[in-house]
Amino acid sequence: MEAIEPAYGTATLLLIAAGAVALLLFLIMKVKLHAFIALVLVSVITAVAVGFPLADVPDALMYGFADTIGPVALLVAFGVMLGRLLEVTGGAQALADTLITRFGEKRAPLALGVASLLFGFPIFFDAGLVIFLPIILTVARRFGGSLLYYALPAAGAFAAMHAIVPPHPGPVAAAEALGGSIAVTMLVGIPVAVVAWYAGVMPVARYLGARIQVSVPEVLFGEINDGRDDSDADGTDGPEGEGGGKGSARRAPAFGTVLLLLLLPLVLISLGTVMETLVTAKSVDKDAAWVAFLGLLGDTPVALMVTVLVAIVVLGRPRASLPQITKLLDEALGPVCSIILITGAGGMFGGILELSGIGDALSGSLAGLGMPLIVQAFIISTLLRVAQGSATVALTTTAGLISGAVGEANLGDFQIALLVVAVAAGATVLSHVNDSGFWLVSRFFGMDEKTTLKTWTVMETTLGVAAFVVAAALWTVT
Template sequence: MPLLVVALSVVALLFLMTRLKLNGFIALLLVAVAVAVVQGIALEEIPEVLADGVGGQIGDTMLVVGLGAMVGRVMGDSGAAQRIAMRMADRFGDRWVQVAMVVTAMLIGVTMFYEVAFVIIVPVAFTLVRMTGKNLLWIGLPMSIALSTMHSFLPPHPGPTAVAAMFDASIGKTLFYGLFIAVPAGAFVALLWPRLAFVRKMNPSIPTGLVSDRSFTDEEMPGMGWALSVALFPVVLIAGASVAEMAAGEHAPGMAFVAFVGSAPIALLLTLVLAVWAFGPRIGRPLGEVAASCNDAAKAMAMILLVIGAGGAFKNVLVEGGIADYIKDLTDGWSISPILLAWLIAAILRIALGSATVAVTTAAGIAVPLVAGSGIHPELMVLAVSCGSIAFSHVNDPGFWMFKEYFNLSVLDAIKARTTYTTVLAVLGLGGVFALQAALDALGV
């Protein structure tokens, strides 16, 4: 049974990493090969399947994570990240620093991918941890939860946007309705989770090399205007491109250039160039020092990228093994609410495959015929599928490994923190969809 294979592979991975203390990159590849053999993938095809998985994941991630880490390290080594962190601490105080992180993450995360927004904000979170002496998860976890919610629930993020097209739903309405679910659910979980006893027991250290250990004087730090401008520059480019596309359409004159500049890799590359100048020659720092900051960031990212890539290989083996088709056949005859069915299928696929994209598109393909004549708003079906796809993030999800490595957690602690919060977000999202359906029906909309 394919789902049993998934369960046993997760157990094997946990055993290799927790009991045998095997490196995550090696453990993921070993389990991926074993699953490929069990699933009947031809031996001569297994290397290609692994390579495609690693290549697809690294291709999507390396430029964003690598450039983002360099921007963060340049800002950290110049004192710019400390300047922003100090201003946030002064304005909000230690008591409200979590609220500051949630608000910042939600505003940036509305239009930016989880990975992009994460690498932009996390240097500030690291600096706040050093300044305040707070637990890393006390400050970093609310940021991650808020970003996960925005990325998974709302267009213009890729999953909800693709599903909106399949259901012929309005992107604008989906975003409008989704905010009523994402903001309260995300804020509630973001502020609650760091306070739970099992999370408070975790006290991870900041990963070496991702942030400067130096404490700057006020005179040594760049001005707040420059620090904030560089931090927000990629946000403006990426968000501006998304807004322009929604307002003018992707085929409008000049949109090709806007889309190019607003793509995450190009936006971050331009930001890095700006950061190198603004926090280098502009303030009298030699370019060699700035280049050393970029090199240090690249070295620190090497193992993180290897683990994320191996997670992509594991995911691809599960996809190529036909588990998505098995689940689709299994759920074809279920006669339950279309909203609940779409959510369940997306959640099951997410557990089995780790890929939110595969989960939402497959679940939507099954649920699309059920919408006609059901009286359910297509925008709510989009939200139901999107909410289901965030559930149960675990070891077959490359995003899980990014979360684990950046927060320097053990596998078990990462499961306790991330798998639980993504599942609760998914359940709260489903409840929100049902509540919105009832409200719209009551209003006769």
């Protein structure tokens, strides 16, 4: 669906956007209206207020909703199935125990973050988060204290890699729009992302974890019943590693098995990324059957589906019958329905703001600011991010706006890579209620909206600012 012609000036559109956000927060935090209902209601009101023809409002609502809920529903569904299998069979505990043994309790958040950085290289933020969710929750449940100690380092690592480092779509699109090298952008982006994560996420996670108590949610840790007897109903006599198994058929899987299982989607998605890169470079025939097959396996939902099927065979079948596994997976989907719907509604709200022309009006008024190019890139991207929510839209729009100035400046690939980092940094900060990722994190970690604003939004902002500071420092010496 195409954006409408703005019926108002930039100032009026920004006031409408600010009013919509304020109304949404009021309905959710003060009136206590369910977040899904509030998001849909405010999306309708905003669409009418900015001038959408009434007949076009339903299509405008579906634009952001369908675009978000399609991939999110598949990722969350397959991810929670995999997580439930890992939890019930003791696989998550086995992996957590090994991490803790090797790194120690005090370094457990660091271990989770480093592992997330590695997994986050080819895997999108939301997919990585759902895959790592059982590990995060298992570690947090074992040690107690606030979930933030363990959740923020891992989630921040996935966010950093997704925003800054190719082959993720945002930095790739920005590098191409600015005429830069994808390879150089990757070589620059990886160390910047790691430094920004360590400086902008780890201290914040420790600070917030010490001051805000967030309990481990019951997304995965529901009642476990394997159909044997009452003593097994709570898992206390379940697989080895969860309370002492009842024989070889009930032993928890080995660490190596769990690690290989978690690496499977990483390998499959990487294959898809490699195929896409080779097709773009015309190194392989895109119509070749084997290329299409590997590309299909590398599609993130397909890769997760394959992983769940393998997990059923490797983790589930040695310990339970297929009907019992099916019942377990069916029960796992119930608690995440709300997560999927609310995340989709968040995408709906962001889509309305995008189609309303708020972003275009804002960026058009800022493109000619007389300031250093890297500062201009960061500010424009930040304002677009705040105005319409989507980090990818902020990345691509900002890159398009400054591409002319970049061409005139005759910059090298290294400087263009720094500009991409600056744009990505701006597109990371201030995640709030018009960002579908905000709602995904809120519901996965069992936080209300106020707590999510005080934690996730703050951490995203410090991460983005840290990335920009690194890029700006390097810019000054080039």
